[in-house]
Amino acid sequence: MTWVNAVVQGILLGGLYALLGCGLAVMFGVMRIINLAHGDLAVLGAYLVMVVLDHANVSPFLALLPVLPVMLLVGYGLQVTILERSLRSGVLVPLLTTFGLSIVIQNLLLEQFSPDVRSLGGEAGSVATASWQVTNDISISAIGGLVLGVAVLVLGGLQLFLSRTQAGRQMRATAQDPDTAELVGVNARAVYARATAIAVAIAAVAGLFMAIRSTFFPFAGPTQLIFAFEAVVIGGLGSLWGTLAGGIVLGVAQTIGAQIDPQYSVLAGHLVFLAVLASPRGGLFSIRGATT
Amino acid sequence: MTQSSATVPAPRYGVERWGRLSISFTAFAVALAVAFAFVPVLFSLGTTQKATSLLILVLLAAMWNALAGYGGLVSVGQQAFIGLGAYATVWLCNHDWNPYRAMIVAALFCAGVSVPLSFLVLRFRGAQFAIGMWVVAEAAAILVSLDQSLGAGTGTSLIELNYYTPTQRQHYTYWLTLGITVFFLALLFLLLRSRLGSSLQAIRDDEDAAASVGVRVLRGKWILFVIAGAGCGAAGAMTLANTLFIEPTSIFGVDWTAYMIFMVLVGGLGTFEGPIIGAIVLFVIQNEFGDNGVWYLVGLGAAAIGFALLLPRGIWGTLEERFGLRVMPVGYRLRREGT
Numbered sequence: 001m002t003w004v005n006a007v008v009q010g011i012l013l014g015g016l017y018a019l020l021g022c023g024l025a026v027m028f029g030v031m032r033i034i035n036l037a038h039g040d041l042a043v044l045g046a047y048l049v050m051v052v053l054d055h056a057n058v059s060p061f062l063a064l065l066p067v068l069p070v071m072l073l074v075g076y077g078l079q080v081t082i083l084e085r086s087l088r089s090g091v092l093v094p095l096l097t098t099f100g101l102s103i104v105i106q107n108l109l110l111e112q113f114s115p116d117v118r119s120l121g122g123e124a125g126s127v128a129t130a131s132w133q134v135t136n137d138i139s140i141s142a143i144g145g146l147v148l149g150v151a152v153l154v155l156g157g158l159q160l161f162l163s164r165t166q167a168g169r170q171m172r173a174t175a176q177d178p179d180t181a182e183l184v185g186v187n188a189r190a191v192y193a194r195a196t197a198i199a200v201a202i203a204a205v206a207g208l209f210m211a212i213r214s215t216f217f218p219f220a221g222p223t224q225l226i227f228a229f230e231a232v233v234i235g236g237l238g239s240l241w242g243t244l245a246g247g248i249v250l251g252v253a254q255t256i257g258a259q260i261d262p263q264y265s266v267l268a269g270h271l272v273f274l275a276v277l278a279s280p281r282g283g284l285f286s287i288r289g290a291t292t
Numbered sequence: 293m294t295q296s297s298a299t300v301p302a303p304r305y306g307v308e309r310w311g312r313l314s315i316s317f318t319a320f321a322v323a324l325a326v327a328f329a330f331v332p333v334l335f336s337l338g339t340t341q342k343a344t345s346l347l348i349l350v351l352l353a354a355m356w357n358a359l360a361g362y363g364g365l366v367s368v369g370q371q372a373f374i375g376l377g378a379y380a381t382v383w384l385c386n387h388d389w390n391p392y393r394a395m396i397v398a399a400l401f402c403a404g405v406s407v408p409l410s411f412l413v414l415r416f417r418g419a420q421f422a423i424g425m426w427v428v429a430e431a432a433a434i435l436v437s438l439d440q441s442l443g444a445g446t447g448t449s450l451i452e453l454n455y456y457t458p459t460q461r462q463h464y465t466y467w468l469t470l471g472i473t474v475f476f477l478a479l480l481f482l483l484l485r486s487r488l489g490s491s492l493q494a495i496r497d498d499e500d501a502a503a504s505v506g507v508r509v510l511r512g513k514w515i516l517f518v519i520a521g522a523g524c525g526a527a528g529a530m531t532l533a534n535t536l537f538i539e540p541t542s543i544f545g546v547d548w549t550a551y552m553i554f555m556v557l558v559g560g561l562g563t564f565e566g567p568i569i570g571a572i573v574l575f576v577i578q579n580e581f582g583d584n585g586v587w588y589l590v591g592l593g594a595a596a597i598g599f600a601l602l603l604p605r606g607i608w609g610t611l612e613e614r615f616g617l618r619v620m621p622v623g624y625r626l627r628r629e630g631t
Binding site for chain 1: 419424427431
């Protein structure tokens with residue numbers, strides 16, 4: 001039964017990784033770039049929530065509400081200042097600039113908030129501690145279930161946005177062919193900026209849940225980026241529901257690894273990721289031509 | 293009166309590899325390498341140690357540039373080889389090897405590891421390669437920290453070097469580092485001048501176009517990947533010899549990649565001379581501002597962004613373009629004959 005419990009916990013953990021990977025998948029789907037500062041932006045989101053909590057005695061979920069528009073603006077600003085120029089200079093430059101950005105964000109966070117390891121679990125109150133005992137061995141924590149639920153809602157919402165709205169159709173068109181999209185009146189620059197803004201805001205949501213579930217510190221970003229990227233690649237680059245599946249596979253791999261020996265947790269995830277990379281299809285749901 | 297001839301001879305062009313400037317500069321580079329050999333004799337141990345770390349930076353920058361500048365492979369995980377090189381040295385010394393011989397074998401071991409790894413990671417381009425290598429480095433760090441005989445997560449030191457006096461140790465380490473760095477720079481120089489070098493420079497300029505005219509892109513990348521694996525492994529072993537203590541989180545840390553990206557972008561991506569200049573710039577910055585921790589790293593990151601966007605050819609690439617300089621003759625240039 002402990003193994004069943006490990007799988008259940010892995011699925012719950014997978015929700016967090018899917019949420020982290022979601023923003024990466026959107027940016028890769030639309031612009032074909034991977035933002036190496038994605039994990040640091042998630043951590044930045046967690047710190048911004050913490051700042052709000054310092055000034056107002058509210059639940060962290062309420063504190064996220066003012067943070068989201070700020071993060072949308074951060075994403076928009078990031079696109080028009082750094083990423084847009086990077087995109088024009090070829091495939092290597094976005095990797096280099098976002099890696100540079102990652103170092104800048106980490107050290108500014110360190111400068112501002114000290115290297116202390118923090119958690120927002122206490123502020124979240126009963127949500128962070130409550131759990132539902134299914135059997136003697138299996139329990140589902142409230143926060144774990146909530147994260148998975150939010151991940152499904154965010155992914156479903158994105159899917160609806162992309163398939164049903166005008167802005168979503170423009171985004172898909174731009175993803176397939178920006179030049180042709182411009183010919184029929186789509187402003188590709190605006191679409192890119194919108195995609196980055198959405199991706200960064202979702203990163204902040206993921207950052208909040210990471211902060212409640214576990215801990216965060218200024219240099220927590222790179223590890224989160226790796227997990228997010230692993231979820232996206234295992235799921236097949238660019239597929240939204242694939243990212244959820246990839247996150248769950250990664251989460252289950254980590255909890256099963258941890259069940260064998262806690263030291264093997266992260267390693268097991270890395271090995272599954274490398275095994276998927278080595279497989280001929282290179283992803284569970286990779287379908288050529290499918291966009292976001 | 294001018295005499296008009298019936299046929300104006302068409303201007304003839306010749307291909308030139310060595311110019312006056314490049315001959316004198318190559319000679320200067322060789323002389324410089326020889327002069328560097330006398331640093332331990334002429335300067336204090338502290339200076340020798342700093343010179344060793346400069347040489348390691350030069351080696352790392354040249355290796356990362358070989359990958360990214362010529363192979364189009366941005367790796368965020370070369371620290372995998374740095375760490376493996378250092379820990380392979382520790383392992384060999386635990387098995388009664390002479391430390392200096394162990395360092396060379398460790399570099400060869402890293403070249404050996406890079407061969408099977410290349411089959412996995414070279415299938416990818418761009419971000420997948422970048423982060424794939426990063427995951428490899430993270431996995432290697434975890435595997436090493438699980439091994440108690442290598443000091444596990446708390447780190448280990450190279451006690452075998454205590455058989456030498458501090459002076460001997462620092463001198464030998466310096467000379468070995470100099471020899472290895474010069475070896476890899478010479479190897480890259482010869483490689484870039486060879487027939488393969490032309491194809492590597494074609495891959496650098498446009499991978500797809502190069503493939504379409506028959507360049508064997510994968511083979512070129514494979515050679516660069518193995519050389520960079522060996523070079524970074526050697527750099528890791530030399531770092532261990534220079535600092536005497538390592539721990540998995542720092543020797544496998546992604547900070548190494550930050551330094552390499554900074555050096556290569558500032559110096560000039562895809563040029564032979566650029567990374568050397570970038571390494572000197574980083575060395576000076578580290579010595580001047582390294583104590584200001586946070587802002588120093590913010591500055592490094594911001595400079596990397598700035599150079600990538602505003603001066604993508606770096607200091608050296610920009611100078612080369614503006615003044616038509618070519619001091620290390622790794623390319624070809626057209627010269628009008630008879631002028």
